[in-house]
Each structure stands twice: as structure tokens, then as C-alpha cells.
Amino acid sequence: MATQRMIPSMVVDMLMQTNIKEVKLFSASDNVMEAFGGTGIGLVITMPNSSIDIMMVLEVFAEFWINNNIGKFNNSVNFRYVYIGTQPLSRRFFNQSFANCTEVLERTQKALSKNFGHVKATISHYTDVLIPVQKPSEAEFKDELKPVMARQCQFLKKNDAPIGVDIFPLLAVNDLFNYDTEFAFFENNSTSVFQDGNKTYSNVFEVMYDQYDAALEKLGCPNMTIVVGEIGWPTDGIPEGNVVNAKRFHQGLAKCIASNKGTPRRPGPIDAYIHNLADENANNKLAGTFMRHWGIYKFDGQPKFNIDFEGDGRDNTMVSAIGITHMPKRWCIYNNLTTNASGSYPSHDLNALFSNACRIGDCTATEPGGSCSNLSYPQRISYGFNMGFQGLSQKVLNSTCDYDGYGKIVSEDPSTESCVFPVEILAAEIPNFTGTVQKSPAYALRPLSRSIIPIVQFLFIFFNLMCTW
Incomplete structure (x- = not known):
């Protein structure tokens, strides 16, 4: 959710220059999906939380949503998945839980199976669905959520679809590891390193991923395909949330993903969506002001820092959005x-x-x-x-x-050394299929791997990408 909106075609051009192969939208918008037509980029779309309860009124509503968001563009867009909500069972980021998400997941898959069998419905949850423990072997879902999670994982397993987990390492170390920020990074410099049986855990990402895996196994869903639905580092609004730490974290994450090392419980490739492309200056602040500062890009398409997406450790220059026009410098x-x-x-x-x-x-x-x-x-x-x-x-x-x-x-910039006074960007507006103005569409991506890395399964989240509406 953002007030600044880049034009979708400019954003798509930027993604193609970065060799992105897969994108995730968190708000289905006609003008955004049109921009991806003919690009070959795999597209994942998200049904917003606000639509979940609406889908329960009539079963046909799910089919209507699918036809309007996939059917209209299926001939030109390479659709992959439909995610049901954004952390729909979390109470950390929202003031309510969307308990109907399981039924909507099933209804959406039924609607997809009618005409779009190649597209799967799935769902992703924040780690607060787990009881707060440190050792993965002790992990379980909260008692009140066990029936819901068991039904979801069995359904997804039956339909050969993955399940998602959203991991925010800075929040996790604050909640579970006594604010040991070092344990959120991948260099193995933390004093929080510990043994769980015969497995050694050197960072909180491995811990939370394996906790989710262990909890699923206890529900009767072992070896589920798990996608990291969101992972990132805020650059403002919270202690240790800054550009320096964000760059360090993302570089370490890229190296970890590219290695195909996996985790102590689940060796092998991991898919992970970076949260997110650009800051959302209108996002809700229920969990904290940092919720508006997850972007790896500034609102005008300029990178906050450089990331080597291939995990080689180089300080590669990020591609900037071309054609962005600022309003007058005043x-x-x-x-x-x-x-x-x-x-x-x-x-x-x-x-x-x-x-x-x-x-x-x-x-x-x-x-x-x-x-x-x-x-x-x-x-x-x-x-x-x-x-x-x-x-x-x-x-x-x-x-x-x-x-x-x-x-x-x-006309003189009042910015200080540490504080930027921004200038708005120019953007057009066009209506969506309902005739209403679209706000804050969103994206997710997979960059093209070099031949020496078979498939770097690395997705980038462009959460509410500030495109035109």
C-alpha cells in the first residue's frame, strides 16, 4: 500500500533487465498484469485478505475472481500460483484473523481446476502460527490452529501444491533469541549457535524454516514442499533496521540460496521471496513503523543498496527504473x-x-x-x-x-545527512476491471541463473510495488 506509484511497464522493463523469471503480485490489477503479457515471466497472484470473507458468501465468487484475474490474461500471461491472503492467520500484522482462508483455498483450487488446471492455489503463514520455542524438534503449531493447519497441509499435499512460511529474521531474533541481531545473519558469528540433537543451527533462518517443517511433520505432512513466502530486512523504523544491515542480510541470503545447501532438517534448494521491492508508505503500522520500510528499492525505482542475486559475493550494481519523472524540486x-x-x-x-x-x-x-x-x-x-x-x-x-x-x-533541499525529504514522482492512473482506481499493486520475482548454478530458486517480492492505477 503506497501513494507513490511507478508505471507498470517501467517496472517490468527493470525486472527483465535484471533477468527476473518469476513475479508475485500482491494486488491483482489489470494494468499491471497487462504489462507482463508476452514477457514469459511466471506470474503468481494473491487474493487479498479483504476478499477472503467475501468469497465465503457464495461459492461462485471464487470462480468469478479467478475468471477476472486469470481468465482475462491467460493467453498472454504465464500464471503459476494463486496465494490465498497474506499471512491470513497472523495476529502480529493484522487486527483480525481470517479463519475462512482454508475454505477459500479449497474453493479457489476447485475454480482453477475447471479451466486453469496448470495453476495451483496455495497459502503462506507467518511464523507466529507456531508456539514460541527455540529448538526445531520442539516446534508445534498453536493448539487452536492445529486443525486448520492439518486440513490445509493435507489439501495442498493432495493437490501437489507447496505451502508457504513467512520469515522475518530481525523480528524472530528479537522474539526468541534475546535481541541477538548477529544470529539473524549468515556469517556464523553469533553466540546463539546451538545444537538440536545431532543438528547445529547457526542462524535464525534455519531455525524458523525447520520449526515449520517439524510442525508440519507432527500434523502428518512430512516432507512438504515449503516456499518461503516472504523474507527480508527493514531499513527504518526499528532498532538495527537500516540500509547497512539490510544489504548484509540480503547478500548472505543470496549466497545461502545459491549454495543449495538448505537447512539441517531439509538439505537442498529453497525458494524464497524477498520482502519487498519498494517501501509501502501507506501500509498499516499495527506491528510497528518498520512495516513501511521493507523495500530494497526507494519509491522512485532507485536501489537502496546493491545485491548480488547470484550469491557470488560481488557488489553488483542494481538496475534502476528508467523513465521515472519526479515532480519539481520544491x-x-x-x-x-x-x-x-x-x-x-x-x-x-x-x-x-x-x-x-x-x-x-x-x-x-x-x-x-x-x-x-x-x-x-x-x-x-x-x-x-x-x-x-x-x-x-x-x-x-x-x-x-x-x-x-x-x-x-x-527550492533548496532541506534534507540532512541522515534524513531525506523526498519529492513525489509523476505517475498515470487507469481504472481496473471494476471501474475503480487501483492502488498499490505488488510483485515477486525469480532471476535468471547462470549456467554454473543449475537453478537458483530465488524469488523477489515486490510488495505493493507502487505502480500506476
């Missing part, structure tokens, strides 16, 4: 007007104006631990004013920088 800032002779700031008025501006734009970078948390009070107010101004596309005629007389437009 910013809205606080004009430093005061209301009394002492020169004190009108904090009550300014704080209210700041809050209102941040309802339009994303100001999470100014919160504790964020990249803009060290701003002075006037700079912080300016940051909020600018985010609101950019969020409303710099509409000067509508006084979007007035802020009751406290705002002014400037």
Missing part, C-alpha cells in the same frame, strides 16, 4: 514563525498540523529509531509539512503548503 517546510515575544514555538498548533500532514504522508522515519528521529523540532515539523505537501502532489493552488500560515515552499 519542498514545503515550517517558516519558523512564532506567536509570542519570547520566540517560543507554537507547539500545540504545530503538533496538530504535523499530525494532520502525516495522515496524508508517511512520517514514520521521524519516530524513535528512525532515520529522521534526530531532527530538531523545527526540522521535524518541516518533514511532516513536506510529506503532506508531496502526498497531495504539490498542489499549490489548493494551498497544500499553507498549514495555517506556518508553511512555505522552498
Whole structure:
């Protein structure tokens, strides 16, 4: 979910230049899927959580959704999977659990089997479906979820479809390993390394993957094909969430995936979707402000850091989006007007104006631990004013920088060494098949492997990719 939206054709061009072979969409949008037509890129689409309960009203709704999101493009787009929801049983990221996801999974597969038998329905869960333990051998699903998970894994196994697990290593070490950030990386430098029987665990990714595998086995689903539905590292909004650590994590992950080493319980290739392509400045903050800062790209298609997707350890330059146009280089800032002779700031008025501006734009970078948390009070107010101004596309005629007389437009960049004051990008808008404007479509990808690596099964998540709507 984002207010900045790159044009889909530009994004697809960027992905093709990066030799991406598979993409996952988290919001099915006509103009986005049209951009993938004829590219040969494998496409995975996601049924949003908001649609899950709707699908339970009438069974025919699932067939209607499939026909509108796959049937219209099946001749030109290489569809692979349909994911039911995004972490539908998690209570970490949403204020409700979508308990009907199992029935919708079954209905969707039934609808797919009628006309699109090559496409499979599947589902992915965050690791909070497991009881909180450290050793994989002790892992189980939470008691109230065991019947649901057993039904899902048996159904997927019967239909020869994978099951997904979403792993966020920084959150996992904070929850289970006493904030030992080093255990989230792959260099084996942590003091949290431990033995579980005859197996040694040197990072939290191996732990969480094998916990999920062990829990599935205890439900009667051993050796299930497990896809890592989401994995990534936030670059803001949480301690240790920064660009340096994100680059280190993704480089280690790429090397791990390319090695085909697997985990202590499950040696061999692993499919993993990186979460995500670009930041989502309108995403919900229920779990924390870091939820808006998972992107490996900035909102304007510029990479935050370089990643060697082939896992060779080289500092390869990431491909940037071509053709992105920014709005004029102008910013809205606080004009430093005061209301009394002492020169004190009108904090009550300014704080209210700041809050209102941040309802339009994303100001999470100014919160504790964020990249803009060290701003002075006037700079912080300016940051909020600018985010609101950019969020409303710099509409000067509508006084979007007035802020009751406290705002002014400037042409000199107010950014600091650690805090960027962004400028909005230009983007077009087109309606989807329902006639409503589309917001925040999303993607996932698989890069082309070199011949020396048989198949680097490495997928990239472009969660709410900020495309045109």
C-alpha cells in the first residue's frame, strides 16, 4: 500500500533487465498484469485478505475472481500460483484473523481446476502460527490452529501444491533469541549457535524454516514442499533496521540460496521471496513503523543498496527504473514563525498540523529509531509539512503548503545527512476491471541463473510495488 506509484511497464522493463523469471503480485490489477503479457515471466497472484470473507458468501465468487484475474490474461500471461491472503492467520500484522482462508483455498483450487488446471492455489503463514520455542524438534503449531493447519497441509499435499512460511529474521531474533541481531545473519558469528540433537543451527533462518517443517511433520505432512513466502530486512523504523544491515542480510541470503545447501532438517534448494521491492508508505503500522520500510528499492525505482542475486559475493550494481519523472524540486517546510515575544514555538498548533500532514504522508522515519528521529523540532515539523505537501502532489493552488500560515515552499533541499525529504514522482492512473482506481499493486520475482548454478530458486517480492492505477 503506497501513494507513490511507478508505471507498470517501467517496472517490468527493470525486472527483465535484471533477468527476473518469476513475479508475485500482491494486488491483482489489470494494468499491471497487462504489462507482463508476452514477457514469459511466471506470474503468481494473491487474493487479498479483504476478499477472503467475501468469497465465503457464495461459492461462485471464487470462480468469478479467478475468471477476472486469470481468465482475462491467460493467453498472454504465464500464471503459476494463486496465494490465498497474506499471512491470513497472523495476529502480529493484522487486527483480525481470517479463519475462512482454508475454505477459500479449497474453493479457489476447485475454480482453477475447471479451466486453469496448470495453476495451483496455495497459502503462506507467518511464523507466529507456531508456539514460541527455540529448538526445531520442539516446534508445534498453536493448539487452536492445529486443525486448520492439518486440513490445509493435507489439501495442498493432495493437490501437489507447496505451502508457504513467512520469515522475518530481525523480528524472530528479537522474539526468541534475546535481541541477538548477529544470529539473524549468515556469517556464523553469533553466540546463539546451538545444537538440536545431532543438528547445529547457526542462524535464525534455519531455525524458523525447520520449526515449520517439524510442525508440519507432527500434523502428518512430512516432507512438504515449503516456499518461503516472504523474507527480508527493514531499513527504518526499528532498532538495527537500516540500509547497512539490510544489504548484509540480503547478500548472505543470496549466497545461502545459491549454495543449495538448505537447512539441517531439509538439505537442498529453497525458494524464497524477498520482502519487498519498494517501501509501502501507506501500509498499516499495527506491528510497528518498520512495516513501511521493507523495500530494497526507494519509491522512485532507485536501489537502496546493491545485491548480488547470484550469491557470488560481488557488489553488483542494481538496475534502476528508467523513465521515472519526479515532480519539481520544491519542498514545503515550517517558516519558523512564532506567536509570542519570547520566540517560543507554537507547539500545540504545530503538533496538530504535523499530525494532520502525516495522515496524508508517511512520517514514520521521524519516530524513535528512525532515520529522521534526530531532527530538531523545527526540522521535524518541516518533514511532516513536506510529506503532506508531496502526498497531495504539490498542489499549490489548493494551498497544500499553507498549514495555517506556518508553511512555505522552498527550492533548496532541506534534507540532512541522515534524513531525506523526498519529492513525489509523476505517475498515470487507469481504472481496473471494476471501474475503480487501483492502488498499490505488488510483485515477486525469480532471476535468471547462470549456467554454473543449475537453478537458483530465488524469488523477489515486490510488495505493493507502487505502480500506476
